């Protein structure tokens with residue numbers, strides 16, 4: 001049965017999508033069956049895998065509006081064990097369309113439950129906000145992975161995110177846990193990089209992954225080729241750091 | 256009479272807030288009277304100026320919900336000619352509260368119009384989405400400034416943003432123009448940096464500012480001291496590049 005992990009942080013540009021694609025691909029390389037769900041109307045996860053979301057093909061929007069079942073919308077990627085539920089720009093409209101529904105926070109959960117037996121991990125890429133789309137992902141998820149960029153503004157929104165998790169636990173998803181906190185785009189050479197690392201460790205303690213993701217231009221290049229970093233440049237520091245995080249992520253199961 | 260400029264791009268982490276704070280401060284240094292409006296519930300603009308939004312003090316939320324006039328909520332900064340309308344986390348709720356109003360897209364415009372005589376420029380910092388808050392900023396604005404990060408994903412959402420501008424022009428704000436496109440966090444040493452610059456120039460032509468903002472850690476450090484870069488480290492490449500952009504921004508008026 002799959003563990004469902006929401007990758008969330010309302011701060012923009014902190015590496016949510018880069019983490020979903022590359023942690024997902026690294027887990028698939030470690031023989032895990034992985035589904036990525038692109039729940040951001042920007043669809044960076046879909047295009048970063050070269051999937052572009054063709055017109056007429058069903059997407060996460062069609063799934064949450066009840067037009068198709070999730071299994072029907074799933075597509076393959078260049079890695080056999082990595083599959084994708086593509087996103088769509090129309091998801092932006094779903095935020096408004098879902099508001100009127102009675103169980104509006106449970107729509108994604110209901111759609112993903114039937115898929116649990118088919119995967120080991122389902123990773124959900126969230127938009128940079130705490131609206132209904134991210135709320136749906138937090139309700140569907142067993143755990144949340146929080147990417148934090150190694151810079152000042154990045155710590156700013158964390159307490160707001162933790163308050164949101166608390167509110168989700170109170171009514172909608174009592175067992176939601178923080179699986180881990182991943183430091184991204186870290187430049188260890190600068191004071192700021194070291195200062196934020198120390199502060200994040202103080203705030204989250206053992207939840208912080210020991211492996212950090214360095215700033216590495218190959219990670220920013222890979223999406224324009226529609227490939228995860230391990231297919232684009234396996235020798236790069238970016239690829240090696242995500243393989244390391246995947247090892248730590250999997251070691252968590254044994255705890 | 257102030258020109259009102261929305262600084263917008265739904266892609267997260269591309270330098271919207273850093274541009275609002277530092278272009279604003281550079282314009283104030285050039286003797287222009289400037290108001291910054293923090294219209295993002297993350298309130299990075301407010302905290303990046305050390306203004307922390309004290310409890311009980313009015314914010315942009317109180318203005319758009321009709322509790323106070325904008326002038327009452329405005330506070331000073333360390334630069335005499337730079338003032339701030341602080342943001343608030345409650346703005347996230349405003350997205351839902353405003354939806355029911357008849358002229359929900361015109362609320363910010365109505366609030367800012369009385370302030371026009373008091374400033375030369377009003378810069379509005381937008382959240383990373385194309386929801387009602389950003390829509391309000393685009394309707395209130397005379398022009399929009401689009402920061403684009405020098406990386407692949409950053410170009411992804413641009414056509415969606417341009418479609419949104421088109422929709423705003425059709426009904427809500429016919430005269431809305433693109434004032435300029437600013438390349439941010441550019442690392443000219445990498446292929447990706449050069450590739451994106453070329454693509455942005457091809458897409459936007461003369462609208463692209465010749466001055467680009469390099470990746471410079473001093474820009475990321477300054478907000479933790481609550482200061483614009485020109486008060487934190489005037490000699491840095493970050494400060495110098497924003498002063499240059501301010502010159503180009505002002506030269507636009509004479510065209």
Ligand SMILES: Nc1ncnc2c1ncn2[C@@H]1O[C@H](COP(=O)(O)OP(=O)(O)OP(=O)(O)O)[C@@H](O)[C@H]1O
Pocket residue numbers: 011012013014015016017018019040042044126127128184185186213214215216217219220221223238265266267268383406407408409
């Ligand atoms: N470790 C890294 N080194 C260099 N560039 C990176 C790294 N991680 C991500 N990037 C680049 O930084 C930008 C932001 O990353 P990404 O799009 O993954 O963030 P996000 O949190 O998903 O953004 P959004 O909030 O818009 O969804 C992208 O252009 C990406 O390619």
Ligand SMILES: Nc1ncnc2c1ncn2[C@@H]1O[C@H](COP(=O)(O)OP(=O)(O)OP(=O)(O)O)[C@@H](O)[C@H]1O
Pocket residue numbers: 010011012013128151152153154266267268269270271272273274295297299381382383439440441468469470471472474475476478493
């Ligand atoms: N030129 C630069 N060089 C280095 N770091 C930068 C630069 N510009 C911005 N930053 C840093 O990058 C991060 C993202 O910038 P910023 O918060 O201004 O983007 P944004 O578009 O406002 O984000 P959001 O979408 O969350 O509102 C911040 O931590 C900021 O300090």
Ligand SMILES: [Mg+2]
Pocket residue numbers: 016017018040044125126127
């Ligand atoms: Mg993303």
Ligand SMILES: [Mg+2]
Pocket residue numbers: 271272273295299380381382
């Ligand atoms: Mg911002």
